Amino acid sequence: MANLNTWEQFWYYLVNNGSYVLSQFVRHFLISIYGVLLAAIIGIPIGIIIARKRQLSAFVISVANVIQTVPSLAMLSIVMLGLGLGVNTVIFTVFLYSLLPIIKNTYTGMASVDKTILDSGKGMGMTSFQILYMVELPLAMSVIMAGIRNALVVAIGITAIGAFVGAGGLGDIIVRGTNATNGGAIILAGALPTAMMAIISDLVLGFFQRRLEPKKV
Amino acid sequence: MPKENPIVVFKDVKKVYRGGNIAVEHINLTINKGDFVCFIGRSGSGKTTAMRMINRMLEPSGGTILYNGEDIHKTDAVKLRRRIGYVIQNIGLMPHMTIYENITLVPKLLKWPEEKRRKKAKELIKLVELPEDFLDRYPSELSGGQQQRVGVIRALAADQDLILMDEPFGALDPITRESLQELVKHLQEKLGKTVVFVTHDMDEALKLATQIVVMDSGHIIQNASPSEILQHPANDFVEDLIGEDRLMQARADVTTVSQIMLKNPVSITPGRSLSEAVRLMRQRRVDTLLVTDDDDYLKGYIDIETLNTSYRHATSVSDILNTKIFYVVDDTLLRDTVDRILKRGLKYVPVVDKNGKLRGIVTRAAIVDMVYDTIWGDSDDGGESGSEKNENTSRSGAASNAREV
Ligand SMILES: Nc1ncnc2c1ncn2[C@@H]1O[C@H](COP(=O)(O)OP(=O)(O)OP(=O)(O)O)[C@@H](O)[C@H]1O
Ligand SMILES: [Mg+2]
Numbered sequence: 001m002a003n004l005n006t007w008e009q010f011w012y013y014l015v016n017n018g019s020y021v022l023s024q025f026v027r028h029f030l031i032s033i034y035g036v037l038l039a040a041i042i043g044i045p046i047g048i049i050i051a052r053k054r055q056l057s058a059f060v061i062s063v064a065n066v067i068q069t070v071p072s073l074a075m076l077s078i079v080m081l082g083l084g085l086g087v088n089t090v091i092f093t094v095f096l097y098s099l100l101p102i103i104k105n106t107y108t109g110m111a112s113v114d115k116t117i118l119d120s121g122k123g124m125g126m127t128s129f130q131i132l133y134m135v136e137l138p139l140a141m142s143v144i145m146a147g148i149r150n151a152l153v154v155a156i157g158i159t160a161i162g163a164f165v166g167a168g169g170l171g172d173i174i175v176r177g178t179n180a181t182n183g184g185a186i187i188l189a190g191a192l193p194t195a196m197m198a199i200i201s202d203l204v205l206g207f208f209q210r211r212l213e214p215k216k217v
Numbered sequence: 218m219p220k221e222n223p224i225v226v227f228k229d230v231k232k233v234y235r236g237g238n239i240a241v242e243h244i245n246l247t248i249n250k251g252d253f254v255c256f257i258g259r260s261g262s263g264k265t266t267a268m269r270m271i272n273r274m275l276e277p278s279g280g281t282i283l284y285n286g287e288d289i290h291k292t293d294a295v296k297l298r299r300r301i302g303y304v305i306q307n308i309g310l311m312p313h314m315t316i317y318e319n320i321t322l323v324p325k326l327l328k329w330p331e332e333k334r335r336k337k338a339k340e341l342i343k344l345v346e347l348p349e350d351f352l353d354r355y356p357s358e359l360s361g362g363q364q365q366r367v368g369v370i371r372a373l374a375a376d377q378d379l380i381l382m383d384e385p386f387g388a389l390d391p392i393t394r395e396s397l398q399e400l401v402k403h404l405q406e407k408l409g410k411t412v413v414f415v416t417h418d419m420d421e422a423l424k425l426a427t428q429i430v431v432m433d434s435g436h437i438i439q440n441a442s443p444s445e446i447l448q449h450p451a452n453d454f455v456e457d458l459i460g461e462d463r464l465m466q467a468r469a470d471v472t473t474v475s476q477i478m479l480k481n482p483v484s485i486t487p488g489r490s491l492s493e494a495v496r497l498m499r500q501r502r503v504d505t506l507l508v509t510d511d512d513d514y515l516k517g518y519i520d521i522e523t524l525n526t527s528y529r530h531a532t533s534v535s536d537i538l539n540t541k542i543f544y545v546v547d548d549t550l551l552r553d554t555v556d557r558i559l560k561r562g563l564k565y566v567p568v569v570d571k572n573g574k575l576r577g578i579v580t581r582a583a584i585v586d587m588v589y590d591t592i593w594g595d596s597d598d599g600g601e602s603g604s605e606k607n608e609n610t611s612r613s614g615a616a617s618n619a620r621e622v
Contacts, residue, residue: 116307116309117310119274119305119309120303120305120308120311121309121311122274123274123298123303123305124298124303124322124323124371125300126322127295135311139313214312
């Protein structure tokens, strides 16, 4: 009975605060996307470079690993010391967490391209840049996409915590719910869309990842 | 040696890998336009290394390589590679590109217009007898042999006149391999392409090459035409590589009948009496006698059976002379005779010169001897096998006299 009550309250909240929830939803999504995109812009080239210079790979990947092991709340606080309260802190934190899966997958994807294919490409007179964008990247793309997919799901979770540093997003609704007496319904109004966003992102990127899968010879 | 039209010239080329491993050294080699050159040698002998320096996939550590008279070190490596077709052992088709995109990759790099590329692709796919709709397939949708066909035509798509192939057919079944060998031979002969082909299959090399380059531990051991290699292998290593069977075959290819015939065959003239004939047979322990006239012209033969049955009513050799005799001329190649001797079940065949004069006989035993010589009879063999060989020769001498019909 109480459960049903909470659901009723949840619907009531959604109907009355629909535009607020929607705007936080969009904000939440954008924060996550920005962080991941930034990580992709930096991380993919790093992945490419360490795939070319294997000696660097161990070092770079272990640095990214260390970043990953810092608990997200601690990371938020540390970044906040530098960037202050607000949305930038969250974007930067998301960026840091996304680096590892993106760098690692780019590296793995590039390294797993069949050497004989690269050799034949070079032998046919492709420049190393042509080999990169006509052969290596297309063949590594599905693995890179898997890294981005991973990063985005994690990012959506981290962004939820970002409400603590005043970045807004669906986490903001959850915080409100925890502060209100009997705020279960409000918490749901923040938590359910967050979960949905994570699941749908995962499905959509998973679809792209499969589409990009290279055909096996 | 005057060479008409060199397309690739190696001048004292050397390649040292990191760590000081000398892969090839003192490579001097001229490849002429239209040649089919096979590099052959054991694994690790430096064949791939030598080949990959031609399209600058590897840089020599010393010496120079000329391509069409130009020092390749001074050319742009990328442009050079677009002018030279390259087929690697694992085919190396791009898995994410269609067959069409694969074939026309180099033309695309060279910025050919789309229609020209399309036309070329259709022309080439026809050349290897694959259906045109294969152009839209991906490599994974083709069999290994079909993929390698595409690999071969991909190396021709930009009208390259030099094609490098590194053990391209090693992984294929014999029938597919044969049809692809025919294809590249056709390309070389009919389209005038120059082919440099790495293999460690001597049969393949002998079949395809106009020039065979035998390599061992980074050095060229012998560089010659297939027949030259077969007839005059430079050393034991080359002989080993060629193999006993082929060497014997090759020896049969150049040995004439007169080289292995036994001279002084037992013969008699038609005017002699039969008792003389019998005495001669007993004395020489043979069962047939060749019959010649006084000037040694072969007339026929007599054998012990006829002699036995006609002893009472015949008196001279000419009475029982059998003129139906199979003989060979002394400068016939052994190759052409062996089969006939074996097929007719003959124990021996008389050998005559061009005028019909009896010169000797070729026996089965002599053929066996030749086989024996080829396999074990190297002159620098140990004393034991040498004496064995002598024994055998004398045994075969006896055998040649103990003719049976
Ligand atoms: N990248 C490399 N670094 C160091 N040594 C190498 C390298 N590539 C080849 N070698 C060495 O150089 C020698 C010649 O190698 P190469 O690949 O030319 O032989 P190959 O005749 O093509 O043999 P295979 O028939 O096995 O292909 C070998 O001893 C090999 O170990
Ligand atoms: Mg090799």
